Amino acid sequence: MKIWVAAMLILACVTPATLMAQSGMPLNVEAALDRQVVAPLLDAFERVYPEIDLTYHDKSTLEVDRIVRDERPAPDVVISSAMPWQMARVNEGLAQPLNSGVAQKWPEWAKWRDEVFGFTFEPIVTVYRLNLAKHMMPPTTHATLNAILRSHRELLRGRVTTYSPSGSGIGYTLFQQDARYSPRFWDLVAAMGAADVSLENSTQAMLNGLTDGTYWVGYNLLGSYAMHWARNHPDLIVQIPQDYALVMMRMAFIHRDAPHPAAARVFMNFLLSFEGQKILAGSTPLFSVLPDVTGPYTAQRLRDQVGDSLYPIPINAGLLAFVDPMRRAAFMNRWNREIQILSP
Known part of the structure; x- marks a missing residue:
């Protein structure tokens, strides 16, 4: 009996983690x-x-x-x-x-x-090459990004990048939030389109292009990846927008x-x-x-x-609206229309 009781006490102290450690x-x-x-x-x-x-x-x-x-x-x-x-x-x-x-x-x-x-x-950020400051005032807000895209369109043509909303779930989510918080969001989309923006499916692809000089400005990058990358690439500047900064x-x-x-x-x-x-x-x-x-x-x-x-x-049921097929289709239709509206 004493042996049985002792065995039961030992088993009572064994946690699931302990069992896993024993079995692998x-x-x-x-x-x-x-x-x-x-x-x-x-x-x-x-x-x-x-x-x-x-x-x-x-x-x-x-x-x-x-x-x-x-x-x-x-x-x-x-x-x-x-x-x-x-x-x-x-x-x-x-x-x-x-x-x-x-x-x-x-x-x-x-x-x-x-x-x-x-x-x-994780904050959502803008990233630009340090030498951008030789040509223009670097953007610190969504409004100043829109302004330099319009005032320096030819210089920035093909040198701007952001997420593809059709190729990236997080990209689509961020643009939906932008449209919610900024009444000038679609103006910014049109300005990016006029500058022949390059759409990527990942922050890493944008960072690679910024590093090799293909891109000068990147919009809506994941701050965690950008900050990690910038540690070893001092020519890149990570800017948390000062007017509003999305956090995912x-x-x-x-x-x-x-x-x-x-x-x-x-x-x-x-x-x-x-x-x-x-x-x-x-x-x-x-x-x-x-x-x-x-x-x-x-x-x-x-x-x-x-x-x-x-x-x-926010993490709540309101997120479900963003994956509604009709809402997504309506958003993508407008995105495709605005991103090309000023293009040649």
Whole structure:
């Protein structure tokens, strides 16, 4: 009897993480998040849980969304910056709740139904080459960007880049938000079209073109990628717009059909933990959400620097409107009309 009681006490102390450490549990994460940027967090997770076999795939937002919907076996954890698409999949029942202490304490404005969580706080920025200042005053607001596109159209022709709303989920989301907050947004789109803007599907493609001199100005780049890249490319200047700055959050959830849900819960809890967020704030430009985390990259520090001109994209059911087919078709029709309106 004493042996049986002792055995039961030992089993009672064994956590799911301990069981995984003993058995070696796989974990598959599908993410629209550059591994180089998030590497400090992934490395820390692998140090804390060395027996969890983490496989991390970095893909585009649209490809991640396709995998979530169509591929089986499903991924364990899904991460994407395309906030409306993430919300749509959760609304369709493709996520499972995370019932943990860190999930329950997570800021209400950065989660939905304890199923999907915004764990970063990333400003959307303009990036320009340093030598642009030799020819014109660099843009600090959406209005001044519009102004230089019109006053220096020939000089900037073919040297401006931004997202393709048809080829990028995050690009489409950001333009939808621009149209919501700026009454002059479509004027800016027309001005970009008149300058023969080059549309790219990723921030990295825009940064590559800015670095090699193909582009002089990039609009609506992800600030996290741009800041990370600019560390080693001092000829690029990252500008948070001073009139208003959109902020997007990477959204993460555990897939409803996750093959390894226990490992997925461990990963999500680490992502949302104080320790995980401290790594984001101190070692990555992804910006921590938690208000009590300190470091160079935190939501509070960004608010202190930019003030009331920060416009975070909220995590709520309103995101679902952006993936409505009729609304998307109407937006794309106007985009195609405006982007060409002043072109030769």
